[in-house]
Amino acid sequence: MLIGNLCRLSGRVRSCVVQPLTCLFTTSTNMAKSKFEYVRNFEADDTCLRNCYIVVRLDGRNFHKFAEQHKFTKPNDDRALGLMTRSARSVMGELEDIIIAYGQSDEFSFVFKRTSTLFKRRASKLMTHVASQFSSSYVFYWKDFFGEQPLLYPPGFDGRVVLYPSNRNLRDYLSWRQADCHINNLYNTVFWTLVQKGGLTTVQAEDRLKGTLAADKNEILFSDFDINYNNEPALHKKGTTLIWEKRDETVTKRMKRPDWRGGGRACDSQQEDGAGLSL
Numbered sequence: 001m002l003i004g005n006l007c008r009l010s011g012r013v014r015s016c017v018v019q020p021l022t023c024l025f026t027t028s029t030n031m032a033k034s035k036f037e038y039v040r041n042f043e044a045d046d047t048c049l050r051n052c053y054i055v056v057r058l059d060g061r062n063f064h065k066f067a068e069q070h071k072f073t074k075p076n077d078d079r080a081l082g083l084m085t086r087s088a089r090s091v092m093g094e095l096e097d098i099i100i101a102y103g104q105s106d107e108f109s110f111v112f113k114r115t116s117t118l119f120k121r122r123a124s125k126l127m128t129h130v131a132s133q134f135s136s137s138y139v140f141y142w143k144d145f146f147g148e149q150p151l152l153y154p155p156g157f158d159g160r161v162v163l164y165p166s167n168r169n170l171r172d173y174l175s176w177r178q179a180d181c182h183i184n185n186l187y188n189t190v191f192w193t194l195v196q197k198g199g200l201t202t203v204q205a206e207d208r209l210k211g212t213l214a215a216d217k218n219e220i221l222f223s224d225f226d227i228n229y230n231n232e233p234a235l236h237k238k239g240t241t242l243i244w245e246k247r248d249e250t251v252t253k254r255m256k257r258p259d260w261r262g263g264g265r266a267c268d269s270q271q272e273d274g275a276g277l278s279l
């Protein structure tokens with residue numbers, strides 16, 4: 001076992017000198033184990049209720065600032081959306097019980113199948129694995145989407161776990177996230193059109209949109225800018241859904257076949273399989 005020296009941190013992380021604990025407690029390893037093991041009982045049981053869909057939702061930390069600093073195009077940056085989707089694919093590839101994922105803006109929701117026993121259904125394990133796989137993928141694939149534009153600092157994502165007991169609840173959850181996408185995208189599309197094409201300041205655009213309903217916003221786009229909101233890209237209006245696509249199914253059959261002794265013998269036959277993600 002290794003123990004690190006504790007360093008006082010003053011704004012910056014300082015490196016720690018690491019020394020083997022066994023040097024200090026060579027003769028009392030077993031005793032120490034039994035004496036200290038009780039601390040395990042302080043861990044909270046966060047097992048997710050059986051039969052429920054487990055949804056992990058991630059959201060970018062302070063992405064308002066992150067988007068500004070990395071010059072995301074307004075209102076939607078397809079590079080950023082593509083990178084989010086690529087990172088979500090990586091999560092789905094690693095955590096096989098995720099059946100569907102939905103993303104928009106700086107968030108992604110991952111739905112685990114109801115019968116999943118992954119990490120013994122422990123909420124903290126599921127959430128942290130999703131968040132860390134997603135975050136590291138976001139950094140890893142950054143160049144594929146932003147080319148030479150540098151990543152200025154490491155982005156973070158928060159996570160939460162929500163359980164949904166019925167298909168109806170899950171469908172309503174996904175509809176809720178998609179409605180959020182639609183409402184925000186309609187607002188942002190009109191807002192930035194007023195600024196970029198209409199020459200309004202951001203304050204004036206905000207004033208112009210105060211109290212307007214969806215129909216009013218559609219009308220502003222259509223009458224003043226000849227833009228039909230229905231023709232905007234589905235990616236921006238509706239977000240992204242990732243599902244598994246069956247390619248070749250694995251069929252495992254157990255059957256009896258007569259052998260020369262006249263008895264029956266069981267055998268397994270299996271076909272190779274493969275599965276891929278589709279948008």
Ligand SMILES: Nc1nc2c(ncn2[C@@H]2O[C@H](COP(=O)(O)OP(=O)(O)OP(=O)(O)O)[C@@H](O)[C@H]2O)c(=O)[nH]1
Nearest residue numbers: 060061062063064067072073074075076077105106
């Ligand atoms: N320009 C631009 N900004 C985006 C895009 N996608 C996300 N954002 C920014 O990311 C923000 C995401 O909103 P929130 O998640 O509510 O806010 P946040 O700033 O991330 O704050 P917290 O989530 O509370 O940490 C948006 O308000 C935008 O400012 C994009 O495609 N283009």
Ligand SMILES: [Mg+2]
Nearest residue numbers: 059060061063
């Ligand atoms: Mg955010």
Ligand SMILES: [Mg+2]
Nearest residue numbers: 059105106107
């Ligand atoms: Mg968000």
